[in-house]
Amino acid sequence: xxxxxxxxxxxxxxxxxxxxxxxxxxxxxxxxxxxxxxxxxxxxxxxxxxxxxxxxxxxxxxxxxxxxxxxxxxxxxxxxxxxxxxxxxxxxxxxxxxxxxxxxxxxxxxxxxxxxxxxxxxxxxxxxxxxxxxxxxxxxxxxxxxxxxxxxxxxxxxxxxxxxxxxxxxxxxxxxxxxxxxxxxxxxxxxxxxxxxxxxxxxxxxxxxxxxxxxxxxxxxxxxxxxxxxxxxxxxxxxxxxxxxxxxxxxxxxxx
Numbered sequence: 001x002x003x004x005x006x007x008x009x010x011x012x013x014x015x016x017x018x019x020x021x022x023x024x025x026x027x028x029x030x031x032x033x034x035x036x037x038x039x040x041x042x043x044x045x046x047x048x049x050x051x052x053x054x055x056x057x058x059x060x061x062x063x064x065x066x067x068x069x070x071x072x073x074x075x076x077x078x079x080x081x082x083x084x085x086x087x088x089x090x091x092x093x094x095x096x097x098x099x100x101x102x103x104x105x106x107x108x109x110x111x112x113x114x115x116x117x118x119x120x121x122x123x124x125x126x127x128x129x130x131x132x133x134x135x136x137x138x139x140x141x142x143x144x145x146x147x148x149x150x151x152x153x154x155x156x157x158x159x160x161x162x163x164x165x166x167x168x169x170x171x172x173x174x175x176x177x178x179x180x181x182x183x184x185x186x187x188x189x190x191x192x193x194x195x196x197x198x199x200x201x202x203x204x205x206x207x208x209x210x211x212x213x214x215x216x217x218x219x220x221x222x223x224x225x226x227x228x229x230x231x232x233x234x235x236x237x238x239x240x241x242x243x244x245x246x247x248x249x250x251x252x253x254x255x256x
Contacts, residue, residue: 047241097136
């Protein structure tokens with residue numbers, strides 16, 4: 001009888017008998033420094049009041065490298081060259097890369113005919129782009145440090161303008177794109193999505209040089225981004241005005 005009691009007591013102890021202790025709730029896992037979980041979603045409002053959504057929907061593998069894929073609602077413009085709206089991205093221990101190669105190809109395919117519409121009005125134009133492996137856009141490097149600068153992007157796109165589908169009527173062109181990034185400040189920031197104590201202000205300077213018929217034209221753009229660790233981009237300022245984060249949702253977390 002004594003042996004049976006000892007065995008029964010041991011079973012009760014093993015399964016917590018005699019204790020009112022409740023296991024602590026499992027806390028939601030903190031998103032990554034640059035959130036990359038499928039299902040993560042950000043909603044932004046532009047200066048004109050229009051809204052758009054960025055969401056991570058899936059993964060992809062290119063040349064043995066795993067990327068996460070972004071989708072946009074409404075879809076991003078085909079003629080817009082915005083490095084901050086990449087098709088996909090990749091996060092490593094030291095850098096965050098944006099994939100914008102196809103975006104540059106689409107920009108060239110749509111932009112060149114517009115530039116030439118006066119010179120070749122009424123003629124059929126075909127744009128042929130030479131195959132090229134585009135480098136990735138380096139969104140930022142870790143750790144983020146004030147006054148740190150880096151070459152975010154640098155590539156050449158070469159091709160030909162073909163008139164009336166005639167091989168003899170071809171004119172070469174080149175589009176060179178370079179972007180430099182710099183962390184210019186760390187401060188707190190108030191947005192419609194909430195207040196953030198540690199916000200990194202990053203400035204990107206973009207230079208695009210188009211060479212057609214041996215004549216070059218250069219345009220420059222500047223974008224300023226406010227990035228919050230574990231949240232993402234919360235504010236963007238460029239020539240079109242200010243875009244702000246108004247809501248964000250991560251899997252297993254509460255919408256802000």
